[in-house]
Amino acid sequence: MGNYKHIEEHFSRFIIEHYRSATEVGVGRNFTVAESLAKAGVAVRTTDIFPQEPPEGIAFLRDDVCAPDTAWYRGSELIYAVRPGIEMMPCIIALARSVNADCVIYHLGNEIYERGGRIIDCGVVLHQYYSRR
Known part of the structure; x- marks a missing residue:
């Protein structure tokens, strides 16, 4: 795990161990x-403000997390992001609260x-800003 993809590997493993459904915001070109989630059987959706070409089998919606189509996110147990811009944070947290997702x-x-938030150490440091429980 000498490259930066170890972050995604640890984050994926954490999600697979704790959730059955998840939505990634701000996916960019990094799917x-x-x-990993889809391969493990986790129902996963992705979004970004810019159009993207997702890999086969990955659902994608062009959406603005600060003016979201909340119907797309409903049913997800988790809203997550990998390296989001700090300016996105209030919107991501508000979205998670509005659809009652971690x-x-x-x-x-x-x-x-x-x-x-609550620190989660799963081999990399994650931050949990809202819990649905």
């Missing part, structure tokens, strides 16, 4: 986590939002 983020470097 690594979503592909919100777990892997930040770029040592970034955190507000107080950093």
